[in-house]
Amino acid sequence: MTETTPTVVLVHGAFADATSWSGVIAELQSHGIPVLAPPNPLRSLSADAAYVASVASQIDGPVILVGHSYGGAIITVAGTAENVVGLVYVAAYVLEEGESLGELQDRFPASPLGANLKQWTYPAADGTDAVEVSIAAGAFPSVFAADVAEDVTTVLAVAQRPLAAAAFTEQASAAAWKTKPSWALIAAADNAINPDVERFGAQRAGATVVEVEGASHAVAVSQPKTVAELILQAVRAAG
Numbered sequence: 001m002t003e004t005t006p007t008v009v010l011v012h013g014a015f016a017d018a019t020s021w022s023g024v025i026a027e028l029q030s031h032g033i034p035v036l037a038p039p040n041p042l043r044s045l046s047a048d049a050a051y052v053a054s055v056a057s058q059i060d061g062p063v064i065l066v067g068h069s070y071g072g073a074i075i076t077v078a079g080t081a082e083n084v085v086g087l088v089y090v091a092a093y094v095l096e097e098g099e100s101l102g103e104l105q106d107r108f109p110a111s112p113l114g115a116n117l118k119q120w121t122y123p124a125a126d127g128t129d130a131v132e133v134s135i136a137a138g139a140f141p142s143v144f145a146a147d148v149a150e151d152v153t154t155v156l157a158v159a160q161r162p163l164a165a166a167a168f169t170e171q172a173s174a175a176a177w178k179t180k181p182s183w184a185l186i187a188a189a190d191n192a193i194n195p196d197v198e199r200f201g202a203q204r205a206g207a208t209v210v211e212v213e214g215a216s217h218a219v220a221v222s223q224p225k226t227v228a229e230l231i232l233q234a235v236r237a238a239g
Contacts, residue, residue: 004239005032005239006064006086006238007034007035007036007061007064008035008063008064008066008231008235009036009055009063009065010035010036010037011038011040011068011074011075012039012068012071013040013069013070013071013072013092014042014163015140015144015161015163016068016069016160017039017159018040020156020221021037021068023221024220024231025037027224028228028231028232031228033235036059040052040071042162042163044164045170046173049077049078050078052065052078053078056078056083057082061083062085063083064085064086064087065084066087066088066090067087067088067089067092068092069090069091069093069192069193069217070092070093070167071090072092072093073094073167075087076093076174076176077172077173077174077176078176079180080179084176085238086181086237087176087180087182087183087234088183088185088230088231089201090185090220090230091192093193093201094184094201094202094207095175096172098171100169101169103171104197104200105194108194108196109196111143111190112142113135113143116135116139116143117133117136118134118135118136119131119165120132130165130166132163132165133163133165134161134162134163135157135192140157140160141157143191143217144156144160144192145217145218145222146189147189147214147216147218147223156221181208181234181238182207182208183208183231183234184201184202184209184210185209185219185227186202187212187215187217187219188211188215189213189214189215190215190217210230
């Protein structure tokens with residue numbers, strides 16, 4: 001790759017962490033692609049997007065933002081950073097400006113995710129208790145990672161990172177896909193996000209779409225080569 005090869009910034013979603021990209025990172029690195037997988041705070045859409053935008057803006061050269069799940073909402077906002085040249089959505093929410101996750105989801109039948117969320121509290125900055133949610137450990141394999149080996153999902157279930165409940169109602173302040181090219185991978189057997197939610201958002205954004213039959217929400221874990229290939233398309237288009 002040339003000196004202008006974009007850096008790929010991988011943004012994980014809720015109920016996961018940056019290690020969920022491990023297989024994808026290895027694939028991209030084997031092609032000589034510079035990669036960064038920062039932690040996603042999972043505290044609020046505006047704050048999380050501001051953090052990711054700050055990471056992107058401190059990278060020399062062009063950046064491709066890749067978002068999984070809730071990470072898709074984040075890159076939709078953070079992608080307005082000047083050096084971001086493309087957006088890749090992986091089993092993700094693709095929001096419109098002024099739209100929340102809840103509003104987008106409510107247009108379609110609910111997935112099994114909502115009925116299997118467990119609530120926790122954590123101390124907010126103002127000293128009050130705020131609510132965060134995770135997936136009940138027993139439901140995690142079927143909801144999040146049905147095509148991943150059981151010995152892996154039992155570990156992922158207890159290592160998941162919760163999402164602040166307020167993130168479901170916060171509206172996106174921007175929609176970077178209106179001015180940046182986008183790509184989207186639809187996980188056709190997703191039990192966390194209704195695949196129709198993914199399809200609708202991707203179509204609305206005018207994204208280049210790849211649909212993966214039988215893929216769970218954890219498609220980056222189960223099929224890293226497929227995910228990496230879509231990201232490589234974005235990198236090549238930007239280069």
